[in-house]
Amino acid sequence: MFNLFENKRYEQVCDIGFNNFGRYVKDEEFLSLYAFGCLHSDFIDRLALPISLLKYSKTARANSAYFAVIFMQKKLLYHALIDGYELSQYKLPSTNYVLSKVFDYYVALGKHSPRNFYLFDDLTNPKLSYKLYLTKDTKSYKMVIEEYYDNTLIKKHIYW
Structure with missing residues (x-):
């Protein structure tokens, strides 16, 4: 997923994240990468779950706040x-x-x-x-x- 993101294949990142969300629900790096992929491919509504789950680290909370502003x-x-x-x-x-x-x-x-x-x-x-x-x-x-x-x-x- 990270290689796809680096190669600006954001829609694929978003789709892979969406399809594997349940397996990585506690992995904040996965959730952030998934959410940024969705953001860059204009799937803003898919940010809702990462917004609520990114809360355990300072970086995750910052990402969550960023996504929440754009979502709102x-x-x-x-x-x-x-x-x-x-x-x-x-x-x-x-x-x-x-x-x-x-x-x-x-x-x-x-x-x-x-x-x-x-x-x-x-x-x-x-x-x-x-x-x-x-x-x-x-x-x-x-x-x-x-x-x-x-x-x-x-x-x-x-x-x-």
């Missing part, structure tokens, strides 16, 4: 986009993860009318920008964040 931001942003829930009342920690950045930019808008999409320029890198919007399939909405570098799409993150 995803849930709140999804709620805001679909249901019009007001987020300006929240002041959460931030991370350098793309969803966390977009969450912060969205919250900074304050109270506003719903839009079909939102465009945000990265405050730390003027060549980076983000587009946030919803899509709907037959069952549910998906939240999409497109990352652009110099106006060229470099990655599309899809969350449900």
Whole structure:
């Protein structure tokens, strides 16, 4: 699993971790690697169990807190986009993860009318920008964040 992670095969790391979770439920290094694999492959909902189980070492607790912030931001942003829930009342920690950045930019808008999409320029890198919007399939909405570098799409993150 570690070799896959080093080779940026994050989705495989997440899948292997998911399929072997029960065997390594007390192994915090395994749980952290699994969770980071899921994070990097945008399977944010799979962070829920590692968040609650990473608690015995200082590093594990730090990882758990990091994952919990991103997990909560995803849930709140999804709620805001679909249901019009007001987020300006929240002041959460931030991370350098793309969803966390977009969450912060969205919250900074304050109270506003719903839009079909939102465009945000990265405050730390003027060549980076983000587009946030919803899509709907037959069952549910998906939240999409497109990352652009110099106006060229470099990655599309899809969350449900």
